[in-house]
Amino acid sequence: MRLLLTYSFSSLSSHIHAWLISSMGDGMAALVAEMVIVGISLIVFLVPLCFFLGYMERKVAAFMQLRLGPNRVGPKGSMQIVADTVKLLFKEGLTPTASDKFLFNLAPVIVVVTSMLVMAPIAFAKDFQIWDLSIGVLYVTSISSIAVIGILMAGWSSYNKYSLLGAMRSGAQIVSYELSIGLSILSVIVLTGSLKMSDIVMSQQNGWWIFKGHLPMWISFVIFVIASTAEINRAPFDLTEAEQELTAGFHTEYSGMKFAMFLLSEYINLFVVSAIAATLFLGGWMPFHIGHWELFNHIMDFIPSSIWFMGKTFFIIFIIMQFRWTFPRLRVDQLLTLEWKYLLPISMVNILLATLIAIMGWHF
Amino acid sequence: MSIYEILFWFLTIMAISSALGVILSRNPITSVLFLIVTFFAISGHYILLNAQFLAIVNIIVYAGAIMVLFLFVIMLMNLNADVEPQKGRLLQLAGVIAGGVLFLVILAALKSATVLPLEKTSSDIGLIKNLGRVLFTQFVLPFEISSVLFLSAMIGAIVIGKKEETKNPLTP
Numbered sequence: 001m002r003l004l005l006t007y008s009f010s011s012l013s014s015h016i017h018a019w020l021i022s023s024m025g026d027g028m029a030a031l032v033a034e035m036v037i038v039g040i041s042l043i044v045f046l047v048p049l050c051f052f053l054g055y056m057e058r059k060v061a062a063f064m065q066l067r068l069g070p071n072r073v074g075p076k077g078s079m080q081i082v083a084d085t086v087k088l089l090f091k092e093g094l095t096p097t098a099s100d101k102f103l104f105n106l107a108p109v110i111v112v113v114t115s116m117l118v119m120a121p122i123a124f125a126k127d128f129q130i131w132d133l134s135i136g137v138l139y140v141t142s143i144s145s146i147a148v149i150g151i152l153m154a155g156w157s158s159y160n161k162y163s164l165l166g167a168m169r170s171g172a173q174i175v176s177y178e179l180s181i182g183l184s185i186l187s188v189i190v191l192t193g194s195l196k197m198s199d200i201v202m203s204q205q206n207g208w209w210i211f212k213g214h215l216p217m218w219i220s221f222v223i224f225v226i227a228s229t230a231e232i233n234r235a236p237f238d239l240t241e242a243e244q245e246l247t248a249g250f251h252t253e254y255s256g257m258k259f260a261m262f263l264l265s266e267y268i269n270l271f272v273v274s275a276i277a278a279t280l281f282l283g284g285w286m287p288f289h290i291g292h293w294e295l296f297n298h299i300m301d302f303i304p305s306s307i308w309f310m311g312k313t314f315f316i317i318f319i320i321m322q323f324r325w326t327f328p329r330l331r332v333d334q335l336l337t338l339e340w341k342y343l344l345p346i347s348m349v350n351i352l353l354a355t356l357i358a359i360m361g362w363h364f
Numbered sequence: 365m366s367i368y369e370i371l372f373w374f375l376t377i378m379a380i381s382s383a384l385g386v387i388l389s390r391n392p393i394t395s396v397l398f399l400i401v402t403f404f405a406i407s408g409h410y411i412l413l414n415a416q417f418l419a420i421v422n423i424i425v426y427a428g429a430i431m432v433l434f435l436f437v438i439m440l441m442n443l444n445a446d447v448e449p450q451k452g453r454l455l456q457l458a459g460v461i462a463g464g465v466l467f468l469v470i471l472a473a474l475k476s477a478t479v480l481p482l483e484k485t486s487s488d489i490g491l492i493k494n495l496g497r498v499l500f501t502q503f504v505l506p507f508e509i510s511s512v513l514f515l516s517a518m519i520g521a522i523v524i525g526k527k528e529e530t531k532n533p534l535t536p
Binding site for chain 2: 028031100103133134135138139141142143145146148149152153155156164167168171175178195
């Protein structure tokens with residue numbers, strides 16, 4: 001029990017690091033071995049996570065529509081998503097004859113790789129992240145903007161007008177909603193004074209930004225959640241795959257595992273944006289503390305940091321999943337009006353307010 | 365060979381070969397995608413020079429925004445070799461001569477230039493804090509003037525885009 005309480009991911013990673021250095025020497029071999037270990041453990045973490053998110057999405061949908069959801073395969077239907085994956089594995093991966101074969105097969109890979117790359121600066125627990133680079137938050141925004149290239153490639157190479165239209169919509173949507181994401185991230189950066197993920201988390205030691213930063217932080221949190229829902233093409237912003245209009249949007253022509261890769265990247269993106277929101281606004285792995293309530297703070301410290309992080313992330317994922325069954329899908333013009341006429345001006349004023357708070361030192 | 369050198373040569377070969385791919389590929393979409401790979405390689409070089417902020421801004425602005433717009437335009441225009449009219453022989457020859465002359469000029473300029481030895485990771489100027497300090501103290505005037513330039517370009521784009529709306533299409 002004592003081992004369990006003092007156990008942490010940072011000690012695990014430093015143990016592995018020390019062991020690799022001692023057995024391989026402080027050279028390239030150890031570095032490459034560490035990269036391989038990180039890659040494999042990321043995949044081992046992400047695939048069950050996506051299985052779980054798929055299951056959770058169906059259960060949340062069922063809960064909101066007073067249904068039971070998947071309940072046949074495995075206990076409470078929990079193996080349903082595994083069965084679906086096995087089905088997809090055995091399906092034939094069709095490639096349309098008129099398509100650009102190379103780009104058609106490359107597009108799902110690019111989409112998955114970009115969404116996995118974004119995981120690098122996320123702090124999963126105390127002192128536990130893949131790469132704490134000095135421009136962490138900017139890295140996230142830049143790499144997630146690359147995903148649109150994969151989507152455009154998929155849509156164009158399919159040689160299908162529905163795919164092309166879906167890809168175009170997705171491109172317009174991601175490029176425009178990136179602005180308000182960037183501005184709401186910037187308001188946190190202004191208050192923190194650093195782009196580093198670890199610095200951003202450490203700055204929330206005495207309170208999360210959403211509490212410390214007063215109203216402007218609430219506004220940027222809401223804007224971030226709305227805009228990132230649009231960025232990952234989820235309902236009510238799922239115009240890219242609007243079934244009634246475009247069959248399935250940019251992945252109409254995809255089948256089998258190539259389609260599964262788009263699905264995988266969708267769930268990874270959902271996790272990533274929620275993790276970023278949790279890190280920026282809800283304190284990442286920082287436990288919840290209230291002023292001078294020593295006992296309460298102490299009890300909160302006992303909960304491991306990884307559980308705090310996962311709890312906050314899944315809270316935001318739950319909110320985003322509820323959006324899907326709460327709001328009807330927007331039209332294209334409504335989508336662009338929302339961004340350019342409402343969210344962008346609001347976030348521009350909001351960042352001025354956040355700067356004022358940072359300069360005057362009104363946050364505590 | 366250290367990791368630094370391996371990465372340097374890898375990125376260099378990647379940048380040059382993908383830059384060649386931009387001009388050699390027949391499909392405009394492939395050209396744009398090669399250009400994106402080139403930008404990534406150049407960003408990798410920036411990271412090797414310890415200029416992480418520049419690397420990321422390069423990706424955001426060029427690979428993320430401008431190249432996406434390029435892709436948009438090219439995809440919508442549907443430029444295929446069989447649709448697009450081929451240029452005449454004379455025009456092709458003129459293009460080759462003009463390009464060759466430009467190449468000569470660049471070659472001559474590079475030949476006379478003194479190449480400074482590369483100091484790896486000795487300068488921290490590329491980090492965002494130092495870059496911001498330099499931009500807002502030493503170069504504040506050019507920086508602000510260039511931002512005014514961008515603003516005027518944006519307003520100009522809006523004015524050009526709005527022009528059609530004010531005209532009533534029924535009255536010529």
